[in-house]
Amino acid sequence: MVCSSILKKYMPTKEVEDLNDYYALTSEEQMAVIKDNTVLEAKGICVDGKAYLDYNTVHDALNERFYWDANENVLLYTTPTDLVTVNAGENRYFVTKAENATDYTITRMDGDTLYVAIDFVQQYTNMAYTYFESPNRVVITTAAGDKEVTAAKKDTEIREKGGIKSPILKQVKKGENLAVIETGDTWSKVASEDGVVGYVKTKFVGDTETVTAASVTNGYTEEFTHIKKDAAINMGWHQVTNMDANGKIASVLSATKGMNVISPTWFYLNDSNGDVASLASLDYVNYCHQNGVEVWGLISNLENPDASSTEVLTHTSKRQNLVNQIIALAIQYDLDGVNVDFEALEGAVGDGYIQFIRELSLKCANNGLVLSVDNYVPTASSSFYNRAEQARFADYVVIMGYDEHYAGSDAGSVASIGFVKNGVSDTIAEGVPAEQIVLGMPFYTRVWALTPKDTAGDSVEAASDDYVSYDTTSQALGMDDVQKLLTTNGAVASWSDADGQNYAEYVNAGVTYKVWIEDASSLELKLQVMKENGLAGASFWKLGLENPGVWDTIIKYVN
Template identity: 50%
Template structure:
């Protein structure tokens, strides 16, 4: 009996031993860090020999750079988005431009030469080149005009760029360790770090920290391998460009004067005689006349002379309203922009204008970059000739972000908010042209991007009479724009006494006639005063008004209380 038990016990012991070995082995495998290494070319998404990964700050970008003859090239969109938005690539004429406060720097495709205005300068590398449909800019050239440092590292190719300076969080490595692709000991190893080296800490978890190594890897290391987090100040010697602006030592009180022919210029003095406190007038003299950059011109020397005699500055307005003109087709060509700016400056000098007011409306999204480049280039010529540059803008909304108000606020002298057309001809519902909340939001959102001393808010001297006709379930809405006096007369003639509406900051009137309902949100002394209070509250540079001749003469007593 005993002889039979012994083999069974031995078998059981062997089974237990085998199970123990398996359990221990499993535990060892589970808790032993993997020594597998990540495929670095895959990590950096490199597929071509001349490609380089690009790390900016603590971000590994999807976009790749190029290595050509030991020169690092960064694609244009990356340069614009991350490093310096003032670089501009003209894909029509194959030019790379960079605009300073005083000059346009220009380089031709595949050239080692560039021009600062007319002065030729040469480098030992091609300044920018094409690869397929993508433009690439030599980072050494970008660095000339940008506060950045970069380091190129090979095998695999990668360039890391530092362009934000100040306090940086880092930690010292207190024990040799591995930086892994993800947090966890089973994640492949990206690189090793030695005791005493430093890593930049991006974020810290419970057991693992996301770090950026000194040689360009972004991954994870165990917290226990690091000392306490510290900060250090980083900086680089670099002189940022200084954009000087003309700033009047008084509040601007501008009125636009719509001029559609030479004869209309003769009405200026008569119209101004009915105003008070106007110090600036902007006649609608110039328009893009074709897709080549030419302008039509209704300027008048006597007009300017008479305005100056009564102490009023003249800012000639240029618009893009002519039917058939494609603003993008003009602004996206450097030669056409130059033609346009030269004509505007020549006219300003010829007619002794004090300023140029740019009123380009309904720009397509693709026209955004060419537009702001046009403003930069025009600002240089205005700055050199002592001509004020102002730019008209919609109340900020997502659809107009491409107008780049922030850059306008740097390079132009004044940024004007067209604080009206909240509801406009073609709106799907009746409503105010410029309710108080709409105007307030416009000012507040503009001030997020533009200094208050450069912001002028424009008010309307018109309102809309809305006509609503109901037929079954359908409501047809139309409107007509009327001046202040005419709108009030329309209500009076229909027996309506308007009632003050606190929400819109306007008097509201409504009446029925011939099967239609008419609605009017008036602009008059009280509504304009509420808007003027905002201009004072936010300490803006002044007020503009559209347009001369639509106002009641009494409105000027209201305006001058706040600007004079």
């Protein structure tokens, strides 16, 4: 009995696990999905002999360019030149206006889950796949890079875990090819060619070979083109809040030097159907053209609080209405480009927003319009703006290199040099080519007022460790107004190397004022960042707030 117990303890189990249980398949239609030697948690389905993947797997693991509008039941894919449209449950699709058909249903709904035929996904995605039965599973390969492969040294088994008591998943024949995922002293993690991922004894793993796999290709190629300006971009945003302001364009231009693009704030989202309000003027455009200045009309989502950006961007019919109206206005007013300034979006609308940029880019390109998109400096909370994907479709990505500190924040610089440098380097690191980046810089300064609280020390709140004994407010002023304010209050500025700008502080009527000054000196450091990184140019918010002398500094770097 003792011998029998000892033998049993050290004998490998012969238990074979049902692969349906291993893959957690609960119905005949369900299909396991193995991508690049990883078993995904999400399941596909097999219907009428065709393999389908759920939309989230398609979007998140294979090709983010597929866009599903659950509100209007339409699947979209944007190529560099066309919009592909598939209505749910159909075997036909449209490439722009050209109708095409397949011999299978392209999309299927199961409750709230959309499934997309893998053959259709592969049509626009460089990937390879093999389908296996008993149980249903699809093995997908997309990854490039170095991979370790081997051939089994003898007949053996792949077990679910590293240990002789772990159930057997698959019998492996001598010489069978395996991908080696991890090599351990006793057990190694491997993947078979038919999608079983588990462990074999390391001593049965043959010599490994490093294979450098190029990107899997099935012949689908994409080539993005962009409208690029020959000269560095020197752009100014012109805030226009009424039609009368358009009549001042002559004086606005005459106050600048070397500016070759102006972006008037003419258009804004005016309702939740995608309709656009306009303050545009053809006379304004004609005057700019006569003076060698291009006009990139700005479209914003901030002016009408009753207009829901989320509603418009997540409904294809409304989003495309917005796109069509922008293009119609650009043609009507003979614009050279469009500047998109959609801010304060929620993360949940990120896919709809980037689809808006894709769709707008196609129509801009077809009409010879430059498309530029304004962006915050990269942060974790703004990653859904997907600047790398913007750069594939838009001509220019504009970094709004300001509002480091803003109305309602703690006191600090509008745009310290470190903030600007990081904004540029982080944007490039996200995948935006430097030659497509326009660096936005401020012509304004915030004057911060720190006013002591009357009740300081008299309340329970005041006793807390994080209590602030003053209220912080600010106002934005142009360059000349800031200098007048400092002179009036006898404040003397001194240079701050850390901030890359002059700093001044003074007290008036018990209120402490702190000022991180934007002037020609601070602007020159930012322009140097632009030059050193080989960026496409600069833009300035906003025209009219600058001291005229700063243009002499600007033209040293952009002309």
